[in-house]
Every structure is written in C-alpha cells, then in structure tokens.
Amino acid sequence: MSLSLTDALRKIKGVGPKIETQLNSLNIFTIEDLIFHLPIRYENKTQLNEIKDLDQNQTAHVEGEIVESKIFFPGRRSFLAKITDGTGFLNIRMFYFSQAQAIAFEKGKIVRAYGNVKISGSKIEMFHPSYKVFLLSERPNLDNTYTPVYRTISGLTQFRLKTIIRQALSELNLDDICMKDADDFFESKKIDFPKGREAISKIHMPSIDDDLNQLRTFKHPAQKRLIVEEFAANQVAINISSERINKMKSFDLSSQKLNLESFDLNIPFYPTKAQQKVVQEIMMNFQEKKPMRRLIQGDVGSGKTIVAAAAMNICTQNNKQSVLMCPTEVLAKQHFENFVNWFKDKNISIELLLGKTKKSDKEKIEKKLINGEIDILIGTHTVFQKNIEFKSLALIVVDEQQRFGVKQRFDLASKSQSEEMPHQLFMTATPIPRTLAMTIFSDLDLSIIDELPPGRNPVKTVVLSNDKRLEIVNRLQKVCKDGNQVYWLCTMIEDNDSFDVQSAETSLEWIRENAPELRSELVHSKLSNEEKEKNIIDFRNGLIDILVCTTVIEVGMDVPNASLMIIENAERLGLSQLHQLRGRVGRGPDMDSYCALLYQDPVSENAQKRLEAMKKYSNGFDISEIDLELRGAGELLGLKQSGGIDFKISDISRDAQLLKLSQSLTEKISNLESTKLEKLIDRWIGQDQVYIKAQ
Numbered sequence: 001m002s003l004s005l006t007d008a009l010r011k012i013k014g015v016g017p018k019i020e021t022q023l024n025s026l027n028i029f030t031i032e033d034l035i036f037h038l039p040i041r042y043e044n045k046t047q048l049n050e051i052k053d054l055d056q057n058q059t060a061h062v063e064g065e066i067v068e069s070k071i072f073f074p075g076r077r078s079f080l081a082k083i084t085d086g087t088g089f090l091n092i093r094m095f096y097f098s099q100a101q102a103i104a105f106e107k108g109k110i111v112r113a114y115g116n117v118k119i120s121g122s123k124i125e126m127f128h129p130s131y132k133v134f135l136l137s138e139r140p141n142l143d144n145t146y147t148p149v150y151r152t153i154s155g156l157t158q159f160r161l162k163t164i165i166r167q168a169l170s171e172l173n174l175d176d177i178c179m180k181d182a183d184d185f186f187e188s189k190k191i192d193f194p195k196g197r198e199a200i201s202k203i204h205m206p207s208i209d210d211d212l213n214q215l216r217t218f219k220h221p222a223q224k225r226l227i228v229e230e231f232a233a234n235q236v237a238i239n240i241s242s243e244r245i246n247k248m249k250s251f252d253l254s255s256q257k258l259n260l261e262s263f264d265l266n267i268p269f270y271p272t273k274a275q276q277k278v279v280q281e282i283m284m285n286f287q288e289k290k291p292m293r294r295l296i297q298g299d300v301g302s303g304k305t306i307v308a309a310a311a312m313n314i315c316t317q318n319n320k321q322s323v324l325m326c327p328t329e330v331l332a333k334q335h336f337e338n339f340v341n342w343f344k345d346k347n348i349s350i351e352l353l354l355g356k357t358k359k360s361d362k363e364k365i366e367k368k369l370i371n372g373e374i375d376i377l378i379g380t381h382t383v384f385q386k387n388i389e390f391k392s393l394a395l396i397v398v399d400e401q402q403r404f405g406v407k408q409r410f411d412l413a414s415k416s417q418s419e420e421m422p423h424q425l426f427m428t429a430t431p432i433p434r435t436l437a438m439t440i441f442s443d444l445d446l447s448i449i450d451e452l453p454p455g456r457n458p459v460k461t462v463v464l465s466n467d468k469r470l471e472i473v474n475r476l477q478k479v480c481k482d483g484n485q486v487y488w489l490c491t492m493i494e495d496n497d498s499f500d501v502q503s504a505e506t507s508l509e510w511i512r513e514n515a516p517e518l519r520s521e522l523v524h525s526k527l528s529n530e531e532k533e534k535n536i537i538d539f540r541n542g543l544i545d546i547l548v549c550t551t552v553i554e555v556g557m558d559v560p561n562a563s564l565m566i567i568e569n570a571e572r573l574g575l576s577q578l579h580q581l582r583g584r585v586g587r588g589p590d591m592d593s594y595c596a597l598l599y600q601d602p603v604s605e606n607a608q609k610r611l612e613a614m615k616k617y618s619n620g621f622d623i624s625e626i627d628l629e630l631r632g633a634g635e636l637l638g639l640k641q642s643g644g645i646d647f648k649i650s651d652i653s654r655d656a657q658l659l660k661l662s663q664s665l666t667e668k669i670s671n672l673e674s675t676k677l678e679k680l681i682d683r684w685i686g687q688d689q690v691y692i693k694a695q
C-alpha cells in the first residue's frame, strides 16, 4: 500500500517519462485519474471458438497453426495468413501492416486471433484481428478474466495500459476511492450495488463469473454504482455553480435596443425568424441584471455567428466589451474578417488575438483591453490567458465548443474581476437530447435556431468506392467551370506504411494529374502558418478552385461559394464529423451542392450504415439519432459525445434510467461539508479544464 491517489504517475512501477507523457495526452495526470480511466468495452478471451462453429459477424477467439502466409502485390497491397485448428480453415487478412508484422507469421507457428468473423462462400476470414503469434511450446495460458479495453493512443498498447492500471490498483488503498456517503445512501435505500472500492476493482478486473452481457451494456451493478456517482458529481457541481452565479449581478444592457430587421449591422440579408427569436431571448436576459447563461443550438449553416454578432453589438451600444472564443485559429480569423465587415462604419475597435500573435502586438492588445479601447475581442482560448484583463467585460461568447462541461462553465464564472459577472453565450451544432437539457444543462437556458436561411437546398450526397474515383473528375470540372469551388478532404496528411488511406499529398498529386487546368492547393497542420493562411485566404477569395485539406476545416469554415465536398476514406469518420464536414458546402442561396463520400473496402457494417445515413438524411437531428443508435451498437464507444461532455463512464442516453436515482443521491449529499463535495467534483470532473487552464 505505498501509493496514494494524488501521487504522480512516475511512482508506479514501470512508468517513466515516455509513458507519463502518453498518459498525460489521455488527460491522465495523477493516480486518481488513472484509476478513473475506465474501460470502454470488454473482450472475452477466456475460451477459444472452433473454426467450424463460427458465424457471420460473430466476435470470436480462435487459435490455429499457420499453414500459409503471403503478401499480395501489385494491386492493393495486402497480407494473408491461413490457419487451421483441425476443425476448419480461417484466413487472417490485413491491409495495413508492417514488414515485421508479416514476417512474424511463420509457417508452423501458432496464431491466436480475436476479431470479427466474415464468411463469404466457403471462405471464413478475419480482417485486422488483434492477435498473438507463438511457438506451440510457448503457448500462453488463456486469460482468466474478461479483458477490459481502454481508450488509448497509438504507442501505448492495451496490454501496457492494463498492466499499469493493475499495478496501481494493487498498491493503492482503495478505501477512500469513492464516496462513502454514496455507499451509505445505496445501503439505506436497499439498492444492491457493490461498495465503491469493489466497483472500481470489478470494472478493471471483472471475473469470469460476471455476466459479460451486463458488462458490455454497462448494466453491471458495479458500473451502475459509478454511473450514479458520476451523474451526482455533475449535478452537485451545477448546483453549486448555479447558486453562486445566481447571487451575482451582471451588466444591465437594456439602454439600447436592436432593430431586429438588421441587428443594426451591415449585413446583406434579412435575419431569419429563428435568428430574431433567439436575439430577442438574449435581449430579455440582458435586462434582468443577472448573468445570462444561454446555449444556442442550431444545425450547421443555420447562422449562429450573426446571432453572436448581434448580442455583441448590444454590448458595444451599451459601451461594454465582449469577447468571442473559437476552437481554431482558422475560425477565429474568419469570424474576425466577417465582424470587421458587419461592424463597418461604426467606429468601434475589433481585435484578433491568437496564440501566435506577436508578443509586442499581444502587449498592445492587453493594454488596450484594460483601458477599454477595444470593444470586441475575437480569438482562440488565448483570450482567457491569465494576463488578459478587461475594463468592463459584459459578454463571453463561446463558439462551437465541443466541450463545455460543468467544469468549464464553473471556471468561466470565476473569470470576472469586477463584482459584475459577464453574461455567457455558448453556441453548438450538436443536438442536445432532452434528458441532457434537463439535467446536465439544467442551469443553462436553451435557444434553438430551427430554420435555415432561405434558398438552401439539401446537399446531394453520393457514396462511391475508391476505384471509381475517376467518375468525380467530370463533376469537378463542371463545378469549377461554373465558378464554384471544391473542398477535397483527406483523413491523413502523408502516406503512411501502416495505413492504406488516401493522404492529402497523394490526392493533390492525383488531382493535378487528372484535372491540370484547375488550381489546387493544400491546407493541413504540417504547413507553415504563412502557407496555410495564404491558401485559406486565396480559397476564400476564389483564387483557388480546389482546397485539398484535412479535418482542420471541420468546424465553422464558411466559404459560401464552395459547392462540392469530396471526402476520402469517409468510412474512417464518425457520423457527426461527416455531417459537420458536409455542412461546409450548401451555404450559398439557391445553388446545387454535392458531397461525394469515397470509401475503401473493406468497410465495416457500421461504417456502411453511417455512409447510408449520410446519403439519406441532411438534418442534424436525424443524423444524431442514427449516430446514437449505431454507437449504442458498440462501434464508436469511448467517444462519449452526448452534447459534448466528457463523462468517464456515464452516457446520458444509455443510462437515462439512472438519472432519477442520481438526483436523489444529489439531494442527499448536497448539504455535506464542502471538502467532501470538492473531492467528489475533483474526482469526476477534475482535469476537464479545457480552455481555462492558464498557460
């Protein structure tokens, strides 16, 4: 028992600087974080399946002798190993593999493989299973517990991560690990949950006697025990922050009123009814002298930015400052350019602040902010660095923040220097399920922009196999000849031996070869800032026809003249991401826009469903429903995207039926001494400080 929860990771045997860095990038900084890095699913490697019994799509564990192994080339480079266990033959196939991996499959050796079974005709195959190769004489034992699978990063193997977690568990005194008052509460209610410490051990190391199906669906009592505590932690945090904020005053911004026909801005269109309604809701809040905290939900392209501009305009009319924070520099610059245009002739000062802004410029901005010489500040999370202070900051707008959990809201609240707390506005394209709106967002007012600007046609979407890519060239040429532009999105920058995907660099070459008359350029994170910026600006100004890019353009990018989006290896992307990306086109009025989703076989069943859903639906709500359904089926687990909150174990839709219990736990513990509550909040929400962490 030599470890304690607050110890540094290096105190664990086997953790050096390299692993520490890897763990840090998973948001794990202390032993407590490590212990609460909970499995996202379980595998059953406790027994073997016979090849003759395998079914289509079954997840199976097989072992057999290698009878043949070879690399196919030319054509699509692939690897095949044929194995037999005496009851039948099975092919292991890989498209992404290294030379070393291929060599390891020596004829006569034994392979143990775990993966999904595909049967076509008489062929039984597994694509990219997880596997071990060994000599018969060195045959390892089968696992004697179910195997937890964790969210990890490349370079840190499941095995290593599991070992480190077990090591920590074995040296830690677990008595204090969960909330004792919660244990007592469950006992008093006669709810048959294990104690917190048992729940933690169980979840990391389930035994063979546990119900695997329960574990896989997160219905095991040990999982429920923790889910209820996690929900309660979030609710307690919300209540504390609400209470605090409700006692605070905020700026009265009612002396001036906007004209709803134009928001008093220089804009070439009329605001939609939905946009006007939301601005009115904001104006109501601005009269109440209490801090507004409002969440605006509107599908991609619904026009959230102008609503933010309207709210900020009210601030400037009332001689107060406001700030707009964006998740990327690309987006911050774009907003800045738009704002300069929208606020033309107003004699107000708008500044852009980015991480890379020159030090001398930064200092100038800092000075002007504190003197009140800047009215509107736009930037990335740099706008909340420690040394940034405002003379009278009345409104904080957070755009497309994928994560705006309780902790962040909490921290924003403490940003205020003056007695008056700034109003807060959050904007997201992610649909908020009702259960979420009622619980985790219960302290926020919700506004919905449920209408797209007029003249928007749905983006016509086609799904195409990679071998048919030549078919796109015609469309490409036609679109550009008509004066429109194209995004060409790739999931990787450069070619990589272990992934057989179309990289941005290869695609650019291919485009230049096949459509030499079109102007195509690259944008990705490895380019220098100058190059990246030049290409984005040129694209915006119509000097580039085709922008070959990575997901750096995913959120917010707005070039209304772009009408064709091509996405390579669309099978690798999640549904909400695909929807965000497709939302980059179809932004101009009355034009036809297209999206081509290219895929590379083999495509998993779920990926296929994702692509079909994209073809069929254009609305964010429909897409999110399918997304939920598919993720429920197990594929994208671990990306707990419900409304952009990172839970450690809970999932608001899956676990909705536990919310009531967690609510009564919350009531029960709300009056406990604050140190206990702080500990609870720290444990579950602790390191989740995304943009407020001082740098």
Ligand code: ADP
Residues within 6 Å of the ligand: 269, 270, 271, 272, 275, 298, 299, 300, 301, 302, 303, 304, 305, 306, 453, 454, 556, 558, 560, 587
């Ligand atoms: P999002 O909600 O995805 O952030 P944006 O704010 O980027 O959407 O708006 C998408 C595009 O629609 C922009 O080019 C914007 O100028 C335009 N737009 C916004 N509101 C209207 C409107 N009422 N009428 C016409 N175009 C609009």
Ligand code: MG
Residues within 6 Å of the ligand: 304, 305, 399, 400, 556
């Ligand atoms: Mg936007």
